[in-house]
Amino acid sequence: MADFAYLIEPPFNYRQPDGTVTGCDVELARTVLAMAGVRDVVMAETEFAQLLPGLDDGRWRMTTGLFCTEERRRFAAFSRPIWALPDGLLVRQGNPMRLTGYGSAAQVEGCVLAVIRDQFQHRSAIGFGVPEQRILIFETYADAAAAVLDGRADAYASVARAHGGYLEQNRGLPLEAVLVGRDEKEPAFGSFAFRKSDAIFRQAVDDALLAYLGSGEHRAMMKTFGFDDAEIDLVAG
DSSP, X not given: OBSEEEOSBTTTBEEOTTSOEESHHHXXXXXXXXXXXXXXXXXXXXXXXXXXXXXXXXXXXXXXXEEOOHHHHTTOEEXXXXXXXXXXXXXXXXXXXXXXXXXXXXXXXXXOXXXXXXXXXXXXXXHTTOOGGGEEEESSHHHHHXXXXXXXXXXXXXXXXXXXXXXXXXXXXXXXXXXXXXXXOOOEEEEEEEOTTOHHHHHHHHHHHHHHTTXXXXXXXXXXXXXXXXXXXXXXX
């Protein structure tokens, strides 16, 4: 059994050229798991759609941060929030369709939106009126981004921070990110997920998060992945 499941989505989780797994969720997990008494953290890379099923069938005990929706709470328990993030659209350079968010994607005739299977942004797109026939579903960030690059999709909806991390690691690609404004959708909180039956373990991690979030060490770590104090303050202490 792995201790922590992650998917490739910088700056939250990714592999460095030497194969080392890092990212803000990875480093936060390593720290709080050590505080909770887990010294040698075993990690498992997976796809988004497998994160919660893998908890249920015992492949891992804890996942990378997820938006803790009511539907997901039926299947898993969640820690206190570890970040709060706005959504964004990954578009081709110059934003040829002049997209500003989900509403504009719905209104622009022919606009095709890429999403990751089971991610919160798929539901948001439908809620803002993007027709199902104009939504392409992918399993990984890289596949969805590739669809924008090759023209199968006009935009890819995810958290804006993930788009920023991707562009930082792939400088020179003819892509840019568009922030979804708070007037359309407020930033949403994400948390580590656990099996409901693993309450003692979850509480130990939560206690460690309470002590660590907002500390100088936490702030320094998050800033290396692009987060500023205002963003950190949303979940501190």
